[in-house]
Amino acid sequence: MGLSKIRQIEAHDDSELSFPPEGDAKPYEVFIQLNRGQPHVHSGTVDAVDGKMALSYAKKHFGRDQECVHMWVVPREAMISTNYDGEIIWPLTDQGYRLVRGYAIDVRRKWERFRDQEELDRYQDDDIKEMF
Amino acid sequence: MDMITDDLKTPFSQLLLSIADDKLIQGHRASDWTGVAPILEEDIAFSAIAQEEIAHAAELYRLVADLTGGNADALAFGRAAEEYRCASIVELVDEFDWATAIARHFFCDHLDGLRFGRLANSCFTPVAGLAARIQAEESVHIEHVDTWVQHLGHGGDDARGRMQQALDALAPHASMMFEATQGGELVESAGLFPKADADMFDQWLTGLKKITGQAGLTLNVTRPAPDAVGGRRGQRSGDFAELLDEMSEVYRQEPEAAW
Amino acid sequence: MSAGVTTAVELKMDWEIQEDPQRTADFQARIDAKGLIEVDDWMPHNYRVGMLRMCEHHANSEIVGALPEGEWITRAPSLLRKLALIAKVQDEVGHGQMLYHVCQDLGKPRDQMLRDLCTGKTKYHNVFNYPAPTWADVAMIQWLVDGAAILNQKSLAEGSYGPYVRTMKRINMEEAFHFKSGEDMVLTLMSGTPRQKKMAQEAFDRWWAPCLMFFGPPDSDSTKTGPFMTWRIKTKTNDTLRQTYVDRFAPAAKALGLIIHVAHKDKDGMVAIKPDGNPDMVVDEQIQFDEESGHWGFTQPDWDEFFRVIKGNGPCNKQRVALRRFSHEQGHWVRQAVMGSAGLPPSAN
Numbered sequence: 001m002g003l004s005k006i007r008q009i010e011a012h013d014d015s016e017l018s019f020p021p022e023g024d025a026k027p028y029e030v031f032i033q034l035n036r037g038q039p040h041v042h043s044g045t046v047d048a049v050d051g052k053m054a055l056s057y058a059k060k061h062f063g064r065d066q067e068c069v070h071m072w073v074v075p076r077e078a079m080i081s082t083n084y085d086g087e088i089i090w091p092l093t094d095q096g097y098r099l100v101r102g103y104a105i106d107v108r109r110k111w112e113r114f115r116d117q118e119e120l121d122r123y124q125d126d127d128i129k130e131m132f
Numbered sequence: 133m134d135m136i137t138d139d140l141k142t143p144f145s146q147l148l149l150s151i152a153d154d155k156l157i158q159g160h161r162a163s164d165w166t167g168v169a170p171i172l173e174e175d176i177a178f179s180a181i182a183q184e185e186i187a188h189a190a191e192l193y194r195l196v197a198d199l200t201g202g203n204a205d206a207l208a209f210g211r212a213a214e215e216y217r218c219a220s221i222v223e224l225v226d227e228f229d230w231a232t233a234i235a236r237h238f239f240c241d242h243l244d245g246l247r248f249g250r251l252a253n254s255c256f257t258p259v260a261g262l263a264a265r266i267q268a269e270e271s272v273h274i275e276h277v278d279t280w281v282q283h284l285g286h287g288g289d290d291a292r293g294r295m296q297q298a299l300d301a302l303a304p305h306a307s308m309m310f311e312a313t314q315g316g317e318l319v320e321s322a323g324l325f326p327k328a329d330a331d332m333f334d335q336w337l338t339g340l341k342k343i344t345g346q347a348g349l350t351l352n353v354t355r356p357a358p359d360a361v362g363g364r365r366g367q368r369s370g371d372f373a374e375l376l377d378e379m380s381e382v383y384r385q386e387p388e389a390a391w
Numbered sequence: 392m393s394a395g396v397t398t399a400v401e402l403k404m405d406w407e408i409q410e411d412p413q414r415t416a417d418f419q420a421r422i423d424a425k426g427l428i429e430v431d432d433w434m435p436h437n438y439r440v441g442m443l444r445m446c447e448h449h450a451n452s453e454i455v456g457a458l459p460e461g462e463w464i465t466r467a468p469s470l471l472r473k474l475a476l477i478a479k480v481q482d483e484v485g486h487g488q489m490l491y492h493v494c495q496d497l498g499k500p501r502d503q504m505l506r507d508l509c510t511g512k513t514k515y516h517n518v519f520n521y522p523a524p525t526w527a528d529v530a531m532i533q534w535l536v537d538g539a540a541i542l543n544q545k546s547l548a549e550g551s552y553g554p555y556v557r558t559m560k561r562i563n564m565e566e567a568f569h570f571k572s573g574e575d576m577v578l579t580l581m582s583g584t585p586r587q588k589k590m591a592q593e594a595f596d597r598w599w600a601p602c603l604m605f606f607g608p609p610d611s612d613s614t615k616t617g618p619f620m621t622w623r624i625k626t627k628t629n630d631t632l633r634q635t636y637v638d639r640f641a642p643a644a645k646a647l648g649l650i651i652h653v654a655h656k657d658k659d660g661m662v663a664i665k666p667d668g669n670p671d672m673v674v675d676e677q678i679q680f681d682e683e684s685g686h687w688g689f690t691q692p693d694w695d696e697f698f699r700v701i702k703g704n705g706p707c708n709k710q711r712v713a714l715r716r717f718s719h720e721q722g723h724w725v726r727q728a729v730m731g732s733a734g735l736p737p738s739a740n
């Protein structure tokens with residue numbers, strides 16, 4: 001059978017390898033952008049010895065399963081992160097005063113004194129949606 | 133222009149076949165590393181390159197089929213050994229030696245960069261458009277293989293020794309990629325494969341030497357004799373018969389069937 | 392993304408261990424609320440080890456799973472199939488790479504995992520210990536085995552460990568291509584010449600039983616799934632998945648004109664031949680739709696064979712591990728060179 005030579009290997013034993021553990025190369029985090037203008041999204045990790053190699057591997061691994069226009073690789077050691085446990089990012093006190101939802105109901109009620117329902121619904125439909 | 137005269141069809145398809153066959157067999161050899169390459173990330177990258185080589189070959193076969201009849205699969209799998217036009221460098225088994233695989237790609241990808249640059253200026257528009265696209269992908273292959281030559285050259289005595297040995301072993305085969313195809317002059321003078329300003333062999337060698345120099349390696353490649361006969365004229369190296377048997381094993385079971 | 396890699400983990404299950412009751416309760420509450428656990432969250436020791444083991448086994452399976460089909464890359468019968476098969480096997484290696492990374496972040500270096508795999512210390516999925524002697528086996532693997540993998544991985548994508556769940560979703564997108572291309576190949580063969588149909592039927596006879604075994608032993612036999620279900624490391628039982636699989640593939644096979652047999656295998660994983668020269672198999676009469684239950688019946692595969700293969704005595708166990716080992720050994724000098732050449736002189740970069 002015309003099986004390629006390197007795949008015809010048969011001999012095998014479970015003995016230890018003749019060389020010591022090699023260790024892993026450095027992890028680089030890969031971020032891809034699917035379209036111009038969109039944010040970069042974390043896509044995976046490649047191990048490499050330098051940024052150039054990491055980028056080259058990232059392109060061929062994470063740039064091929066989806067069409068993608070731009071890519072970042074970042075050495076993991078350069079990333080500094082928070083902790084899920086006990087570290088506060090979003091303050092615990094009410095943030096209503098700096099959010100739309102803190103005003104929405106009041107504003108609607110106050111408008112009702114000036115405009116009828118129908119007019120008001122139309123007005124709210126025209127509201128700048130992406131800001132909410 | 134998107135038509136060519138009958139007298140040019142055969143010589144031009146000989147040239148296109150020589151390139152397509154190089155690519156098919158280079159990709160075929162490369163794809164044998166899929167799943168067993170030295171590093172997982174490299175496994176993926178090398179498989180990507182193998183796919184691109186074979187995909188390029190497929191597009192070139194379609195062009196040849198348009199010129200001289202037949203179809204791409206029949207050209208790829210259905211010819212007799214002496215009808216292939218590849219150079220011996222792609223035929224040789226690499227014995228699962230990474231340095232040999234890298235050396236093969238080093239020589240081949242650098243030449244592809246140059247010959248697709250010339251084809252991109254072809255007066256035959258279907259080829260010119262395709263060639264420009266292929267050349268862009270080849271530049272990524274070149275970058276990839278150059279990095280490997282550097283890594284191995286700088287990767288300690290053992291690695292440098294292996295890389296040097298592989299370069300030395302493949303050098304004579306590499307130069308035979310420059311063997312003229314049948315009717316090659318005709319194709320050049322008609323502007324189908326227009327001559328570049330500088331001689332392609334010199335350009336190729338300069339590009340290679342820049343990298344080997346940086347990597348602490350040496351390169352000894354000499355221009356083939358004008359009357360040298362090799363793969364471009366159908367002379368096959370020892371490893372090809374086995375390769376073709378393997379590659380066409382299933383295809384030949386039912387050449388007329390769809391698979 | 393966290394850099395919180397634990398390296399000093401003792402990677403053994405310990406059912407005697409006393410975990411902090413409050414943390415354990417919070418942890419379970421998050422899981423019960425369908426929340427996800429992330430790499431630097433606190434987790435019980437056995438959860439970490441269980442997750443790591445399952446993920447390592449899965450990664451090993453992807454890497455070894457690349458081998459049986461990899462054998463056919465150099466023999467694929469058309470340019471399209473050749474390209475698709477390289478891409479498919481490449482995907483499997485990519486899956487392995489991603490899954491190994493989930494494990495690396497849980498505390499085991501990839502190098503160690505690859506060493507353990509090629510010295511027989513860790514295992515991979517049983518299904519890859521069967522041979523792929525013809526091109527039709529490639530078609531059947533992509534249709535039947537990738538089909539089984541999708542089902543299984545879909546359920547794993549509902550698990551509780553964030554990095555694994557995200558990887559599963561991503562992998563399933565690619566598995567869908569494998570499955571479609573497999574379907575296309577099977578359809579092509581079954582619409583082809585008598586010889587092609589025969590090839591397909593013979594390959595089907597080899598792969599049907601291993602695919603039933605794919606989901607693991609019957610629930611009554613499989614021990615210790617308990618905590619893995621409560622932790623949502625596993626989300627569906629073996630028998631549930633197997634039944635879903637049969638419900639989908641038995642009618643599809645019938646429609647294509649494939650016959651489902653109960654076959655005896657020889658030690659090479661081929662359907663055994665009787666003294667009279669005929670294959671040792673009978674039509675599976677249980678393959679019938681049961682109106683009442685709404686499910687398809689089927690004959691259970693040979694579970695003795697399953698346990699034999701899992702212990703390392705299957706048709707291809709030795710060969711698969713040997714090739715993986717050979718690859719790792721041959722690559723040693725290359726990895727050494729690359730690691731040693733880090734930070735090339737600026738001219739070289």
Ligand SMILES: [Fe+2]
Pocket residue numbers: 453482483486562566
């Ligand atoms: Fe996979």
Ligand SMILES: [Fe+2]
Pocket residue numbers: 483537540565566569
């Ligand atoms: Fe798959």
